[in-house]
Amino acid sequence: MSSSKKVSAAPAPYVQQTLNFLDSLFGSYPRSDFAFRLWEGTIWQKANAEAARFTIVLNHPAALRRMFLPPSDTRLANAYMLADFDIEGEAGGALNLGQHLWQSWRWRDLIRSGVQLVMLPSNASATDVSPQFSGTVHSADRDKRAIQYHYDVSNEFYKLWLDERMVYSCAYFKSASDTIEDAQVQKLDHICKKLRLQKGERILDIGCGWGALVIHAVKHYGVTALGVTLSEKQVELARKRVQAAGVSESCEIELLDYRAIDESKEFDKIVSVGMVEHVGRSNLKVYFEKAYRLLRPGGVFLNHGITLLHDKFTTERQMKNGFFAKYIFPDGDIQPLTYILKVATSETKFEIRDVESLREHYAMTLKCWQERLEKHEEQVVDMMGSRSYRLWRLYLLAAGWGFANGLHSIYQTLLYKAYEEGGSVRTEESLPLTRADWYE
Template sequence: MSAADTAAPLVARVDELAPGARTIRIRFWDGSELPSADGDPDAPAVILRSPRALSHVAWRPGEIGVARAWVSGEVDSDGDIERILTLRTRFEGLHFGSAELALLARTARRLGALRGGKPPIPETEFRKDGRLHSLVRDRSAISHHYDVSNEFYGLVLGPSMVYSCAYFADPSESVDVAQERKLELICRKLRLTEDERFLDIGCGWGSLVIHAAREHGVRAVGVTISEAQAELARARVRGAGLADRVEIRVADYRELTDGPYDKVASVGMYEHVGRGELVAYFASVKALVRPGGLFLNHGIARIAPHVKRRPWASDATFLSRYVFPDGELSLLGTAIEAAERAGLETRDDESLREHYALTLRAWVANLAAHREQAVAIAGSERERIWRLYMTGAALAFEAGEIGVHQTVFAIPGGRHGLPLVRKGLLPHASAPSH
């Protein structure tokens, strides 16, 4: 009996629980195949490369088991992972009861998936250590994601080395031009002027502080808790001839005591803070900014209709185990409420949701163009993780499941200097010239 024939009863039960959802083929290691539920011969295929693909799911049913099978390479696609991921919402609410779990176990045993015991967990899965959102554990979580390899990130992000949403004037322009525009947009929203003290919390590889010092003459400090990021950021600062104006530190924002700064930005960092820590986060920022100073917070937000549907803060997800350990997404309103409870005044907000979808698609294309080199640098597991996560994230932004916002806050007690007309905050349509 072929693997497909053996697995057919289990797949049929899935089709009963989620009618019409499985518009994919399933191809097994022996070459046998189950057609899609709608019989489409051109439907994309999920490929099970060995019985161990089922072993992961049998030992850990649910998203974690599937994630482990994907990361280890035991599960693959026929080349178009996006077509398969577009079906992800069709299986939401699918629940395996005791009868289904028993059927899964019997099928796995008949297919030889239980021989040899529990399969090894992929090396790239995050191992928790310490109290949630403590300094020690946050450093571990950040290192897991960002200390992959500067060269790997260079392949994915391109020359801009900016790992956050770009700002496109047109969908056809390059991500590097759009990233340059985003950096300028942040500087203009903060009204940066010559010799102001500017702090970038979570500075990454230094792109924003370099731009702010070069184009606006500020004296900038960038902080990151990634040693690898800091090393390259310092080299880029020296290469730009800005060592007298830009300092890169390895430090957590909670460890900073050298305020006040005139302006502060946090771009793509607050997702790591944790919902329960948001008030303390904004209070820490407020303590670092002079009265009348400005703070720009740029980060991903959940969107209300999808809050209950997707467990963004759950420990039992692909994202939490392999991409952003301990990351938590908040509603925009939750973040703004936390900021205002900490004493900040909300002055401006802009949604960049469509821009992030475009950004991610550019990164996916970069990874595809350099896949062999990416595998050589960071390993096949990391390449598979980033391919899946960035493709899925692009689809989520496009579908309005998550958004991203730039919110400007003012620190009470002084004149903030913001213009009456909002368009005064925006950069020109074309990228700034140097």
């Protein structure tokens, strides 16, 4: 017997079937530091198990069927949001367990498991809680609705767990002891230094969020700035923050699709943080060509975005049907860095000047966000309901795990627009030979 079970003399209905399924599903998992607790208190663990780092709590007899039939990450996510099961202890261990399943299961396992699962009760109340969108994917109208689905949840909600500047992107940690507040200021300054902002320059922030970067750039580097976003609630609050910071004469926030930005005036520098993930593979050339036309010759474009570290098949499958695309970022379309840079250079004309990975930084950022969200559980539940709280907790947990384990990465890429008449730079306006000024 591969497991140890604490079972009453007369097991409740469906207990033995559940234990048998757990035996067959997890008996081969190499670790033993976890447990399952059934709805009536029975504990399942592997034989000679270590102390459990985490426990998966099955809240009713139909839980496993709701979790695994049919098997997919979205099925598990839906079951968690509907409180079919809970995770106690180190939740990251449960994600390792899930990864083992997807990597080790074969068709014969699926068939055998399916037979066992149908012996468990179904639950007529099972529902799919994912959003549904109509219209052409990555059309201007559908992009706006997809962005507003995520970013227009509530400004008050985001204030609960983001830093005081409400920077909703990867922070920049100089040490593990940095607070999220310090790390986000460091990120804003790191970007400004990479852009080598100079007083009087005109900059564009595509996907400006609540305005933290443009406000920082105007206050500390003396530039004028335009920030654009498709989120109405971000625009509303960003404009108030611009006014409160005393930079309204030099900083504008507009509700505007990047494709509609006026090209009659060039920008000296362009930045886009966490925006490229929403563009779509088919629109990447449109995105980079637009930035190229908006940028003056000799200017730079800093593109900061999440990438996948998978082959093409996995990328397409996950992006169209995976948890993040279905529940968190509708129509999200993360691509490998190699493809993004190919479009930016060979298909658009940009020259790559610098590439920096911030993968570990994003794992740390997401952990901070998750902990802050969990501290405000009661407020979030009162504000949005239990299902939404569980969705956002799972999102932050899964995203942080993905970056920590190398399933995703994130890169800042500095792209340069050469002068059209030939040569990469003019002597009087050449870029520095080193990056030393970024770290002074």
